[in-house]
Amino acid sequence: MVVKLDPSRCSVLIVGGGTCTALHLARRGYLSVTVLDPYDVPSPIAAGNDINKIVEEGSHVKDEDDDAWASEEVRVQAIDAWKKDPVFKEFYHETGYVIAASTPEVVERLREGERPTRERGFVELNTAEDFRSTMPEGVLTGDFPNWRGWYNPTGSGWVHARKALVAATEEAQRLGARFTCGSPHGHAVELTIGEDGTVQGVKTADGLQHFADRTILCAGASASQLIDMEDQLRPTAWTLAHIKMTAEEAILYRNLPVLFNVERGFFMEPDADNHEMKICDEHPGYCNFIKDTKTGRVASVPFARQQIPRVSEDGVRAFLRETMPHLAERPFSFARICWCADTPNRAFLISTHPELSNLILGVGGSGHGFMQIPVIGNFIADCMEGALDARMVRSWRWRPETARNRDWRDTQGRYGGKNVVMDFQDVKESEWTNIPYE
Known part of the structure; x- marks a missing residue:
């Protein structure tokens, strides 16, 4: 049901980042938009605080299933926005990408999911020479043991994630949105809820109350620290590392397609500022499982570590x-760890709360949220105004029934390493890297 809100009078509080939601609300004319976050933009625990992220073009095949339709529709709109939105387009590099796997079973699953046909511009890669030919001589020198995959030179690539977030923040501020970041002033510690179950705002760690007509929770992996998500979110972390390249190497490695083996890892070209190349190993993720002494429940709790x-x-x-x-x-x-939050089926959770009125949820990035940031705030704003497409409403609804007896170790279709979800609690202090930073 469409909710008639007056942007000139309706105040909105965004908790936990939500930079692009603030941007889209400001573009719609909302005059009172405030963002609270315990960290400065970009947050040190957020996956988006990164020199680059992969952006994949959608297949443009609209399945009837609500989840598949919603996911594909967002991807198609997002790639269009990366190319055309003046805030984001300078950060998108359409270099193409190589997608691959190393075991026959995963290769076939990749074929089913990616639909890498010649009609869509894909070239099949079956040998080491095939893979090496996708980049300038001297870049790929390996033997690519058991690799099979596809190369598409257009329609996908990478974005400078950190710069995109900063640009979105600056544009939202230019349009009037206010950002209160850093602890304790931006650290929301509890919702302020009236006797009738209406969310009136939040209380921050400095003891201040922040009131608003609508509160949007965009706290990602930290959302469960503010409300009971009924096991719908599993904070999950991934790992990345940089290596320093010479100026000459940076020139050779410029404009490379993204190379992504879903069982081994991925890399993108070195960044232009520091000539550092990011490489990620691929695995189903790390959790940080801690038992609550009061409730006895086990939950994954995010933390920052470089x-x-x-x-x-x-x-x-x-x-x-x-x-x-x-x-x-x-x-x-x-090197550092970065956090996201998985729903049981890896679909977003963008919904009003069924019991706490005036609370809107924009969470559940599930490892693919950053690619959608140019448009995802638009859908969250639609949700707040009751204008979200019915198929998205069904796909992204509040759905605790899907999380009952949830298997916290479910790999959720991810591969790599030992093909298991790992636990930071099992990592001894001596088993971490010790990389000195300037």
Whole structure:
């Protein structure tokens, strides 16, 4: 049901980042938009605080299933916005991409999911020479053991994630949105709820109350610390590392297609500012399972750390030995963990709360949320105004029934490493990297 809101009078509080939601609300003319976050933009625990992220073009095949339709519709709109939206377009690099796997079963699943046909511009890759030919001579020097995949030179690529977030923040501020970031002033610790169950705003760690007509929860992996998500979110972390490239190497590696093996890892070209190349090992993710002493419930609790477990370092170097062995032993210049929040089926959770009125949820990025940031705030604004497409309403609804007796170790269709979800609680202090930073 469409909710008639007056943007000139309706105040909106966005909790936990929500930069692009603030941008789209400001573009719609909302005059009172406030963002609260315990960290400065971009947050040190957020996946989006990164030099680059993969952006994949949608297949433009609209399945009848609501989840598939909604996911594809967002991807199609997002790639269009990366190319055309003046805030985001300068950060998108349409370099194409190589998608691959290493075991026959996963190759076939990849074929089903990606639909890599010649009609869509894909070239099949079956040999090491096939893979090496997708990039300039001297870049890919590995043997690509058991790799099978496809190359598409157009329609996808990468974005400079951190710069895109900063640009969206600056544009939202220019349009009037206010950002209160950093602890304690921007750290929301509890919702302010009236006797009738209406969310009136939040209380921050400095003891202040912030009131608004509508509150939007965009706290990602930290959302469960503010409301009971009924096990619908599993904070899950991934690992990344950088290696320093020379100025000459940075020129050679410029404008490369993204190379992504869903079982081994991925890399993108070095960033232009510091000549650092990001490499990620691929795995189903890390959780940080902690038992609540009061309730007895176990939950994954996010934390920030600029190091990675050494087993992930081993994974990065194993990936490099298969693709670029000449770089495999180069020291890391940077590494960190980054967090997202998985729903049981990896569909977004963009919905009003069924019991807490005036609370809107914009969470559940599930490992693919950043690719959608140019448009996802528009859908969250639609949700607040009751104008969200009915198929998206069904796909992204509040759905605790899907999380009952949830298997917290479910890999959710991800591969790599030992093909299991890992636990930071099992990583000893001596088993983390110790990379010095300037």
